[in-house]
Amino acid sequence: MNDYDYVDEHGFVIKDGVLEDYRGNSSVVRVPDGVNKISEYCMNKLFERGNSYKGKGSVKITRIILPDSIREFDGRFCASLDTTIDVNLPTGYLQQTGKLNIYLTLELLENQWKQKATIYDYASIYLFNRSQYLREPCANELLKTPNESAKVFIEILHKNGNPTYYAKAAES
Numbered sequence: 001m002n003d004y005d006y007v008d009e010h011g012f013v014i015k016d017g018v019l020e021d022y023r024g025n026s027s028v029v030r031v032p033d034g035v036n037k038i039s040e041y042c043m044n045k046l047f048e049r050g051n052s053y054k055g056k057g058s059v060k061i062t063r064i065i066l067p068d069s070i071r072e073f074d075g076r077f078c079a080s081l082d083t084t085i086d087v088n089l090p091t092g093y094l095q096q097t098g099k100l101n102i103y104l105t106l107e108l109l110e111n112q113w114k115q116k117a118t119i120y121d122y123a124s125i126y127l128f129n130r131s132q133y134l135r136e137p138c139a140n141e142l143l144k145t146p147n148e149s150a151k152v153f154i155e156i157l158h159k160n161g162n163p164t165y166y167a168k169a170a171e172s
Helices: 040-050 102-110 119-128 132-142 146-159 163-171
Strands: 012-015 018-022 028-030 063-065
Touching: 018 040, 102 132, 119 132, 119 146
Parallel strands: 028 063
Antiparallel strands: 012 018
């Protein structure tokens, strides 16, 4: 008996809400709702399968569907990130005030999520993440529509509590 919550009929190995492994054989991978984190091992394995994976009997992954419950990607960077894999943008993921996986988020923003990210996403990243790697491309996007960006900043700051506190944090 292993310590995983389950290995389901689609090949997902999940423990305490963390997707630890994918053992399935589908070109479209729909991560189950309720998964809130994906392990570094699993992310690398999923994206390797997109890179013309030649594993015995394995199908190339072309699309990964993430549930809105996703809040974290484990690890620093998915070295084998295949930008041809379509990865949806979970609702609210980029707008969270928690810590985003800097390198993976940046890679996805520059590729798969470029057309999917909203001005709210870019403003939230700029306000709530101190990483210059993430803030700089967000600032560039926000500068394209300065009036709308200013309105979104004010809306987000008021929605999240003390606007003075967040404005000072954003300046640092």
